[in-house]
Amino acid sequence: MNIAIQTQGLSRAFGAHRAVEAVDLNVPEASVYGFLGRNGAGKTTLIRLILGLLRPDRGRIRIFGLDLAAHRVDTARSIGALVETPSHYDHLTGRQNLDITRRLLGLDAAETDHVLELVDLRHAGGRRVGGYSLGMRQRLGLARALLGSPRLLVVDEPTNGLDPEGILAMRALLARLPERSGATVFVSSHILSEVEQFATHVGLMHAGRLLLEAPLDAAKARGDMIVSFRVDRPEPLVAILASSGIAALVEEGGTVRVAPAAGRKAATAVPWINAQLVERGIAVNAIEVREPSLEDIFHATVATAGCSAGGPRLAA
Numbered sequence: 001m002n003i004a005i006q007t008q009g010l011s012r013a014f015g016a017h018r019a020v021e022a023v024d025l026n027v028p029e030a031s032v033y034g035f036l037g038r039n040g041a042g043k044t045t046l047i048r049l050i051l052g053l054l055r056p057d058r059g060r061i062r063i064f065g066l067d068l069a070a071h072r073v074d075t076a077r078s079i080g081a082l083v084e085t086p087s088h089y090d091h092l093t094g095r096q097n098l099d100i101t102r103r104l105l106g107l108d109a110a111e112t113d114h115v116l117e118l119v120d121l122r123h124a125g126g127r128r129v130g131g132y133s134l135g136m137r138q139r140l141g142l143a144r145a146l147l148g149s150p151r152l153l154v155v156d157e158p159t160n161g162l163d164p165e166g167i168l169a170m171r172a173l174l175a176r177l178p179e180r181s182g183a184t185v186f187v188s189s190h191i192l193s194e195v196e197q198f199a200t201h202v203g204l205m206h207a208g209r210l211l212l213e214a215p216l217d218a219a220k221a222r223g224d225m226i227v228s229f230r231v232d233r234p235e236p237l238v239a240i241l242a243s244s245g246i247a248a249l250v251e252e253g254g255t256v257r258v259a260p261a262a263g264r265k266a267a268t269a270v271p272w273i274n275a276q277l278v279e280r281g282i283a284v285n286a287i288e289v290r291e292p293s294l295e296d297i298f299h300a301t302v303a304t305a306g307c308s309a310g311g312p313r314l315a316a
């Protein structure tokens with residue numbers, strides 16, 4: 001397997017604050033890599049390190065096998081990036097905006113149409129950008145990042161501020177990009193349910209550390225089943241579960257949630273638990289048994305790593 005981005009022991013502090021600490025990242029070529037973490041986890045700092053916008057305190061970065069520190073120009077050529085809300089000239093058309101960068105890069109005129117096509121904006125290329133929606137502006141930024149056919153596309157929080165329609169379009173676009181453009185796509189996000197829909201691989205940052213890195217399926221397979229019950233009297237249910245060695249918590253609203261570590265055991269015991277409840281005359285309003293989501297995996301991973309699971313929650 002070829003690796004598009006590899007970091008070894010990558011660290012960067014701001015004063016006493018360790019924003020990125022000993023990160024070993026391996027982003028496979030042709031993947032759509034979802035780089036996840038809460039606000040402040042260190043994602044943007046790591047992206048700035050990868051783009052050569054910030055120097056590491058320690059560690060190495062290789063882009064397609066080339067050491068970033070020793071090959072700044074060559075590595076920069078292989079990366080396209082969309083890291084902030086892109087700025088465009090509103091009075092120019094989408095095509096004219098792209099043409100400015102295209103000329104600077106010394107690329108053929110056909111390249112503009114090619115990247116407009118890649119981001120589904122060919123039809124709007126002749127319209128003034130002032131009339132574009134936020135989602136279209138973001139896609140135009142992506143088109144600009146794709147000029148020159150970079151082998152790696154780095155995108156920081158691409159759906160921030162977009163409306164639901166813009167979010168759907170961006171998601172679909174990111175999922176298709178490796179096939180359409182041949183680029184490896186590295187996307188940071190704090191919205192786990194979103195990344196779950198387009199990523200092939202995930203990396204999970206928390207407090208500057210990479211806690212988990214895996215293909216999406218493998219990451220999800222790490223988690224236990226999620227089992228919860230809604231009953232009219234939670235306490236007897238908790239006792240029934242405890243008698244089988246299944247720990248559970250009563251949440252607000254009376255839902256009884258089985259502890260993550262006991263999920264599989266509880267899932268297989270559901271018919272027995274249900275029979276016990278019926279026998280005791282406890283009304284069962286709902287039983288939920290489901291595969292863990294990325295959000296569940298995140299919380300379990302943070303808890304296992306001994307980090308605080310508090311702070312702002314990731315959006316599910």
Ligand SMILES: Nc1ncnc2c1ncn2[C@@H]1O[C@H](COP(=O)(O)OP(=O)(O)OP(=O)(O)O)[C@@H](O)[C@H]1O
Pocket residue numbers: 014017018019037038039040041042043044045046
């Ligand atoms: N230039 C800087 N000077 C001081 N502290 C910084 C600087 N850049 C980032 N930090 C701090 O480093 C930590 C990681 O920030 P970073 O922006 O990398 O996180 P993030 O995961 O990208 O979150 P967000 O989505 O909010 O940007 C934060 O606590 C932030 O305040």
